[in-house]
Amino acid sequence: MDAMPPPSRPLPFRPLDFQLVLLRRMADHNPDLVEDARRRLDVPVADMREANKRWQAMLHSRHARSAATRYRSVLGPPESETKRVIGDLECVAWQWPLPLWPELRFEALVSPDGAVWNEWLVRAPGAPAPRLRTVEDLTPWSCTVDEAARAFAPARPLEGTAPTRWGLAFQAPDASGVRRDVAAEFTWGLLQRTAVSEP
Incomplete structure (x- = not known):
């Protein structure tokens, strides 16, 4: 009797998959922009749904890692780590580039105990800010x-x-x-x- 093949290991969650997670949430308001971005990434719609499903499973797993560990695992070492003081609290701002938005960085504000206080897109250092007047x-x-x-x-x-x-x-x-x-x-x-x- 032939031996059963070993179970396949899940594919690693890549920076590309993380960009699809960001797009999936934005699709609620701007499906056309998201569709254009998805085409630039050259991935099918099913991949975006699957990436979001896997991300949610990671968030809600009984063995879920901390947010800080999860971001390092998915995005790699931050491009920059900068100390910040917010009120009386000190934290470190980790930033990663994302190919889809070269003028932006994904930023996580990490407390001294490793908790992530905030996670969002910010303007990349040196990138020109938009003119917002009206x-x-x-x-x-x-x-x-x-x-x-x-x-x-x-x-x-x-x-x-x-x-x-x-x-x-x-x-x-x-x-x-x-x-x-x-x-x-x-x-x-x-x-x-x-x-x-x-x-």
Whole structure:
């Protein structure tokens, strides 16, 4: 009787798979942008669904690793590690490049005990920041949370509608100079959509 073949080992979760996870969450608001990005990565839709399924399984496994360990395992050593002070607390900002967004970096803020306080996309060091002056400049994927908050200060945080989502409320002029109330929603730190009050 032939011996049974050994069970196949699961494929490693790669940086490409992680980019698909980011896209999967963004597809709720911007399916056309996500579809274009998926084509640039040259992967089928099924791969995006499978990557998200595997990511969720990693998050909810009984043997789940810490977020910091998981990111190092998936993305490799950070491109940079920078000390940050937030209020009275000190942490380290780990940043990784992602080929899909060369002008951005994926950032995790890691506490001294290894907990991840925040995880999102930020502008890459040295990359030019977008010009944000009016509500018309706030197009999907045009800016990050911190860029919008700085451009239209003071901005008030809003509760996100799901994990990995953030919101900001602020005022911004439209193209004719009329100040409008804006609610902006971000996924993984990247702008997805805005709701603008009527003039």
